[in-house]
C-alpha cells in the first residue's frame with residue numbers, strides 16, 4: 001500500500017488548515033455562498049437535504065486496517081455511528097457538521113486520509129479494479145499507475161476549475177471491474193505486439209443525462225508519457241469544454257460535438273509539444289511507486305487445503321458463501337472474500353462503526369491488514385488463506401456481512417436518493433428494501449445467475465443505472481416517486497447502455513415489475529444463459545409485452 | 553484597484569486600460585503616447601499598427617475564448633497580457649496562462665483580472681500569473697497568505713516545471 005512521505009503528509013495537513021481557514025472566512029461572511037460552495041465541494045463537502053455530507057477519498061479502493069479504524073472513530077465522534085461506501089470506492093459521512101469538518105479532516109490526515117477532490121468540477125479520485133494484484137492474467141497491477149495519476153491530479157493548479165467533474169478509472173484485466181468505458185478517461189493497461197506494456201486510452205465515456213460509451217483516443221501510449229498525455233487531454237478539455245450549460249459540460253459532449261478525430265488532433269498536437277519534457281516519468285519513479293504494491297508475504301501451499309475441502313463438504317451454507325462471496329486468487333491456497341454491505345433493510349453500502357472496527361480486526365488477522373472497497377459498494381479482504389475461510393465466514397456471519405448475495409439481484413447498487421440527496425427526484429432506499437423483501441429466496445436468486453441491478457434517484461445516475469443489466473431510474477411525477485426501467489446495460493468489458501422498457505410506474509409496483517421481468521427471462525432463457533445475454537438476444541419486446549399487458 | 557505583483561501589493565499601476573465599446577475601438581489619443589496602454593483583443597486587432605507604433609508599453613486583455621495562436625506572432629511586441637476570469641467557477645485562464653508561459657515562451661507580465669480572490673491566488677501564481685488585480689471589496693493584506701498556504705508542489709507548472717519526482 002502506498003505511504004505518504006514527509007512532504008506528501010505535509011501537503012494533506014496543510015490542505016486541512018487551508019480548508020479550516022476557508023470555513024472560518026465563510027462563517028465570518030468573507031466568502032460568498034457561491035464561492036464557498038465550489039471550495040467545499042473541492043474538499044468533498046456537499047450540503048444535502050438534511051445535513052452536509054462529507055465524501056472521503058479511498059484512492060482506488062485501498063484501505064489499511066488502521067484507516068478503517070479511523071473511519072469508525074470519526075463516524076462515532078462526528079456522525080451517527082455509520083458510514084456509506086459509494087460506487088466510486090469512496091466513503092461518505094451523512095451527518096457531519098459544517099463547522100466540524102476541518103476537525104474530521106485533521107483526524108483523518110493522521111492516518112493519511114483526506115477528501116481532496118472527491119467532488120466538484122475537478123479531477124476526482126481515481127478508481128480501479130478491486131481485485132488488482134490478485135487476478136491471474138492481469139497485464140500489470142493497475143494500482144501503482146492509479147497512484148501515479150492520483151499524485152499528478154491532487155491539487156493540480158491548472159485543473160481545479162474544469163467545466164465539470166472529471167473521473168478517471170484504470171484497469172488491467174480482461175474483466176473490467178472498474179467501469180472504465182463509462183469514465184471521462186478510461187486507462188487500460190495493455191501489452192503491444194512488441195511485448196511492451198503501455199496504455200490504451202479511452203475518452204468521453206459517462207452516464208448521467210446523456211450516457212455515452214468512451215471512445216478510443218489512443219490505442220497505445222508509452223508508459224513514461226502517461227501524465228503528459230493525460231495533461232494534454234485535460235488542457236484541451238479545460239479550454240474547449242462548454243461552460244454555459246451544466247448539462248453539456250462533460251467531456252463526452254465536447255468529444256461528441258467536435259468529433260473524436262478532431263478532439264484527438266488537438267490532444268495529440270498538445271502532446272507532441274510536451275512529451276519528453278519534465279512530466280515524463282523516470283523509470284526510477286515508476287519503480288519507486290511500484291515497490292509500495294509488492295505482493296505480501298504469502299505462504300506456500302501445494303494445492304488446496306484439506307480442512308477447507310472437508311468444511312466445504314460438510315457445511316452447505318459455508319460452501320454457498322464460498323461460491324457466492326469469494327473469488328479466485330492467483331496464489332494457490334488463497335481466496336479473495338467479498339463482504340456484502342447489502343444487509344436486509346439497510347441502504348446498500350452502509351456499515352456501522354462496530355462493523356468497521358471488526359472488519360479492521362479481521363483484516364489484520366486474515367488479510368495482511370488490508371481492506372478494499374468496490375464499485376459495487378462492498379468490501380473485500382483480498383488475501384485470505386483457504387484454511388482461514390471457515391473461521392472468517394463465522395465471524396462475518398455474526399457481523400451480518402456474510403449474506404451470500406454477491407452478483408445477485410440483491411447485490412444491487414443504489415444511490416441514497418430522496419432520503420439524503422438534495423438533487424433526488426425519487427426515493428431509492430425504500431424501494432431497495434421492497435425488492436430485498438420480495439426476493440428473499442436465495443435459491444431463486446442463484447438460479448437467475450449473474451444479475452446487476454442498479455438504481456439511481458435522479459438523472460445524475462450516481463448508481464449507473466444505464467449500465468445495469470436492469471436499471472431503475474427514479475423520476476418525479478407530480479410530487480410522487482415513479483420508476484423507469486432500462487434493460488440490457490453493462491459496465492463490464494462488454495459495455496453497453498440499457499434501453500428504456502416503457503413508461504414509468506409508481507413505487508408500490510416496482511418489485512412486481514421486477515418479478516414479471518424475471519419471469520419472462522426464465523421462460524426465454526436458454527440453458528445457463530445470463531440475463532443480459534437473453535436480453536441482448538431477444539430484445540426488450542417480450543419483456544415489454546408482459547409487463548405492460550393490461551388485465552382483461 | 554488593488555494590485556499584487558510578485559506576491560506583493562504594489563501601490564502604483566503604470567497601466568491604463570481602454571476598452572472597446574460594442575466593438576468600436578476607443579480613442580487611443582486619450583492616453584499619452586509614452587505611457588503603458590492595455591487594450592482589449594478587438595481593439596488590438598483593429599488598431600494594431602497604430603498601437604505598435606506607440607512608444608509606451610503595450611498590453612492586450614483576452615477572455616476565455618481567445619485563440620492564443622492568433623496572438624502568438626505579436627507576442628514579442630507585448631509587455632503585458634491580461635487574462636480575464638469571468639467567474640469563480642471559470643478555470644480557462646489557468647490553461648491560457650500556462651500556454652503563454654510554457655508553450656509560447658511569453659516573458660512579460662501575465663495579469664489576472666476579473667473574478668480574482670484569495671482562494672485562487674496560489675494556483676494563478678503556479679500557472680504563470682505574476683500579477684493579480686483584486687477588486688476593492690475582496691482585497692485584504694491577509695490574502696497574501698494564500699501563496700504560502702500549501703508549500704508542497706506535486707506537479708510541475710509554470711513556477712517550477714519539475715513534478716515532485718524531479719524536485
Ligand code: SF4
Nearest residue numbers: 415421424457458462
Ligand atoms: S443519482 Fe441523483 S439522487 Fe442519486 S445520489 Fe446521484 S444526484 Fe442524488
